[in-house]
Amino acid sequence: MTGQTTATAPPQLYGRRSPLHTVQALSDRLGTGGGVLVVTGEPGLGRTSLLHHAARTFAAGSAVHVRTDPTTPGRPYDDVRALRRIVGAPGQEVTADTAAGDLLDALGDTAAGAPLLVCVDDVHLWDPASRAALAGAARRLETASRVGLLLSTRGPLDHDLAALPVLRLHPLSxxxxxxxxxxxxxxxxxxxxxxxxxxxxxxxxxxxxxxxxxxxxxxxxxxxxxxxxxxDAAALTGVVGECPGGTAWADVDDLLLTVAAALREPDTADVDAGLVYRALNGPPPGRHPLPEALALADGRLRFHSGLVGRAVHAAAAPDRRRAAHRALARVHEADGHRLLALLHRAWAANRPAPLLADELSAAAAATPASPRLRAVAHVRAAELTPRGTLRADRRTDAAEQALLAGNSRHALRLLPEPPGDAAPPAVRGRAELVRGIAERYDGPVADAHASLLSAARLLAGTAPERAAAATLAAADAAWAGGRMAECHEALAEEPTGVGWRRQGLECDYRLGMLAALEGRFEAAAPRLRRVVAYALSGDQPDALLRSVAAALLLGDPAAAVRAGTRALAAARNHGSAALEPRALEYLAYAELRAGWHAQARTHAEEGLRAAERGGQRNTAAHHHAVLALAASIEGEPDVVAGHVSAALTTARRHGLAQAATLAHWAAARADLGGGRPLDAADRLGPLVLPGPRRGHFAVWMLAVPCYVEATVLAGRPQQARPVVADLEVWAGLGADPHAPAQLLRCRALLAGPEAADELYVRALDLHDRTAGDFERARTELAYGKWLRRRRRLREARDRLGAALVGFERCGAGVWARQARGELRANGTAPSGERPGALARLTPQQWRIARCVADGATNREVARSLSVSTRTIDYHLRNVYAALGVRSRVELARIVEQAEKSGARL
Missing domain, CATH: 1.10.8 (Helicase, Ruva Protein; domain 3)
Structure with a gap:
């Protein structure tokens, strides 16, 4: 056992923010008392690095990092004695009755009243008596001293350590x-x-x-x-370390090897113990208890660490490994599991076996099984097949199944090398179709568009249905990239080939979308309505996603939400891991368009996790954009910035114009909600004004109302007037149910006093015809501000109160704060506020103080309140005098305290 004192320059730990916070909380507790934390996880996840980091960064006192030597056998309590020596407290003989207390006293004496952090690595290697004594001392640390114990252990926790607070490390994202x-x-x-x-x-x-x-x-x-x-075996065993049972890796016992071989089956976390023992011809004698590396629960065996299982299989002698697979194949064959039996037989083969490959490929195609299992079977069949067209076909089969399993990156890796023009068009077409769909999930969408069009041409003669699907997918890729001309070109491509159906949902969708892009909405509407109607009875996820898109084009977000909900259920029922993140993407976006921000956030968070698991970075970028938009109304600037950055990182690399436009809109809406209209106007200008930087053709109009409001508040109303005409055209199309009311609100913001009043009233009447509280509350807020500035205080109070209720109903915290500020400026304190130091301020002074505390400059505050900068300077001097502060920093601190308490202090 060795010890090391603290040093500087801690290494960076990736993906360990939450564990680091937990460890830091233990360190912080040592200022007033003791504490303990047990860090556990499989080999290689960074237990040692975490303890090393904790010891090196502990600044409140002294720290020691203790490492255990796995090669040194010892007597009971040798590890306790060694720890005492390391901390500088050697002493009397250790006994079972006094071990824990003596160790605790020794640590307390070493600390001498100052905080001491002791980090002990690999406690599982300690002798049992020492481990029990350490756990006993740890249980008494809370009230006994200012000593902290940070312990690490691998594998299952024994009885003593399991009773202590545990931090489990998980694999990195x-x-x-x-x-x-x-x-x-x-x-x-x-x-x-x-x-x-x-x-x-x-x-x-x-x-x-x-x-x-x-x-x-x-x-x-x-x-x-x-x-x-x-x-390979060297890499795995190097991370895992010592072989279970202390034997050589190549000589690991048959039970461990058979379990490891069985766990190679996809979707398998544990294996039936009866199957394993039958493969071994009955329970081996003396097999009680189980090897330490294995766990048995409900009749099923598993490794405590999956990495150990991989090492057991990789490091075993090849002939023993093949024998284990042959034994498992025999048992599966007897149980009627032909696909699994053939797969284990194939793993036992050590040379090309065309007949076995034929059987395995046929079984993978015919047997009901998960896409992951089928993909593995097709891959192994290809490996046993001589080079040529058949092998390429089988690798393409595997890639198709990997795509269905939701792993687009794996699908791309499984595709065969380009077969060249000598290969049949059908072979090349299938590979290009897989490539294009995988790139649409995770790659530049321009590449996906090209691959999908190539697939459509190659498949037109032999597989017209697949060719038509490829063409629609190419249109989807162009849509995501904001390439309107290419999207139109793909939709205008007339499918050819014998057997192509010139009616039905796919045809209605293609021709309806084409008519919409051409501005022929009278022709588009009947076809798109038939596509939406499919959602009432259909159960195919892909088709239901078409229904969502059609409903949004028809301006019916409620129908889009219903179709999206059905698409998600269908994806789950079909076990389609590839389509589930996309279904969540469509559903979250439909909920966002419907004004249901909280539901959109829930589904986007779930979709983001699913997309990241499957490596669908393009889908993940869209979820980040939706999450940024949801957070932009909830008043979470750091959350907005994080999601915007994540969305734009992928959008820029992969040409995702739609996701990028949504992300920029979210950032601008957060600026507007936070009282920074100049920043919002600068950000939105390139997106909505004519020019090469204009945003996605189906999205930029959604941001126009924000741009108009931002330019008016920033004192630039002339910049907004040209886009109001575009908004009028958009509102007339009916694709956005909120647009007519938003148009009237924008006109009111730009109108003179004689016209604005009527425009606001008409806008609120139109809001009554659509769902969603947020947009109505924004109009109420704008109208209330307008009324207050014209000293119509009673009417303003009603509008501002309605705005506050609307914002609170939809969780729009930052906008609700604006409404409260306007109510104070109107001379009415929102309900629930208590008087305090800030209550001495006038409503206008309070509002200025709030803006300054948010970081706004005097010029920005003046623009947002429609007053002069000189007026802001005057009020701010009076605020400083009333509160007894001398700087913006002090003012911000007082306002922050008031907001934390929910009142003016």
Whole structure:
């Protein structure tokens, strides 16, 4: 056992923000008392790094990082004695009765009243008596001293440690693993190899680094293909460490190897114990208890660490590994599980086996099974097939199934090498279709568009239905990229080929969308209504997503939400992991358009997790944009900024004009809600004004009302007048039910006093015909401001009160704060506020103080309140005098305290 005192310059830990906060909370507690935390997780997840970081950054006192030597056998309590020596407290003989108390006293004496953090690594390697004593001392730390114990252990917690507070480390997210890979390699790894590394590492940072160490510069640059598998026995065992049971990895016992072989089956986290023992010809003698690496629950066996299971299988001698698979194949065959039996037989083969490959491929196509299992079966069938068209076909089969399983990156990696013009068009067409759909999920949408059009041409003669699907998918890719001409071109492409149906949902959708893009809405509406009607009875996820899009074009977001809900249920019922994130994307966007921001946020959060699991970065970017828009009304500037940044990072790389426009709109709406109209106007101008930077053709009009309001508040009304004419055309199309009322609100903002009053009233009448509280509340707020400035205070009070209620109903916190400020300025305190120091301010002074505390300059406050900068200067001096403060920082602190308490203090 060794110890190390603190140092400086802690290393960066990726994806460990929450664990670091938990560890920091333990460190903070040591100022007044003791504490303990047990960090656990499978090998390679960073337990040691976390303890090292905690020891190096502990600034309140002294810290010691203790490492356990796994090769040193010892007597009972040897580890306790060693810990005492390391902390400088050697002493009397240790006994069972006094071990815990003596250790606690020794740690307290070492601390000498000052905070002490003791980080003990790999406690599972301690002798049982020492581990029990350590746990006993830990249980008494809370009230006994200012000593903290941060312990790490691997595998299942024993009885003593399980009673202590536990922090479990989990694998890194794809984004965090990607960031770690970029940091180590400088971002120079080719995309295909990057995807392979991330998949093999499965979020384990130590394994990812071990895989990188195996690769030469030529491998990392793409000049040479690396040897396979990437995660070989040496890499896995290097991370896992000692073999279970203390034997050599190649000689691991048959039970562990058979369980590891069975767990190679996709979608399998544990395995039936009876099946394993039958493969071993009955329970082996003396097999009680189980090996420490295994757990048994409800008759099923699993490894405590999946990484250990992978290491067991990879490191076993090849002949023993093949024997385990043959035994499992025999049992599966007897149970009637032909696909699994053939798969294990294929894994047992060590050379090309065309007949076995034929059987496996046929079974994968015919047997009801998950897409992941089918993909693995097709991959293994291809590996056993000689090079040629048949092998390429089987790899394409595997890629199709991987795509259905929701893993677009894996699908791209499974595609065969380009077969060239000599291959039949059907073979090339199928591969191009998979490539295009995968790129639409995770890649530049311009590339996806080109691949999908190529697939449509190649498949037109032999598979007209697939060719038509490819054409529609190409239109979707062009739509996402904001390429209106290419979208129109794809929709105008008349499907050819024998058997193509010239009627039905696909045809109605294609021709309805085409007519809408051409501005022929009378021709588009009947076809699109038939597409929407499909949502009443249809159960195909893809078709239901078409219904969502059609409903939004018809200006019926409620119908779009209903269709989106059905699409999500259908995707789940069909087990389509690929379509579930997309269904959540369409549903969240429909809810956003309907004004149901809270529901949109819930579904977008779920969709973001699903998209990240499947590597669908394009879908994830859209979810980030929706989340940014939802947060922009809820008053969460940091959340808005985070989602906007994430959405734009992918949108810029992959040409996602729709997601980018939504993200910029969200950022501008947050600026407007936060009292920064000049920033909002500057951000929205390029999106809504004519020119090459104008936003997505189906989205930019949604941001025009924000732009008009921002320019008026910023003192630039002349800049907004040209786009109001565009908004009038948009409102007349009927694609946005809120647009007519928003148009009248915009006209009122730009109108003179004689016309604005009537325009606001008419706008509110139109709001009564649509759902959603947010847009109506914004009109009430604008009208209330207008009335207050004309000293119609009673009418203003009614409008501002209605606005406050509307904003609170939809959770629009930042906008509700604006309404409260206007009510105060109107001379009416919102209900629930208590008097205090800030209550000495006049309503106008309070409003100015609130804006300044938010970081606005005097000029920005003047614009937002429609007064001169000199007036703001005068009021701000009086605010400082009334509150006894001398700076904006002090003023911000007082206002922040008032808001935390929910009142003026």
């Amino acid at each position: 794809t984004a965090d693993a990607d960031a770690l890979l970029d940091d180590v390699t400088g971002g120079a790894v080719p995309p295909a190899l990057r995807a392979d590394l991330l998949e093999e590492a499965a979020g384990n940072p130590a394994l990812l680094l071990a895989l990188l160490r195996r690769l030469s510069p030529a491998d990392l640059s793409g000049e040479r293909a690396p040897s396979r598998p990437l995660a």
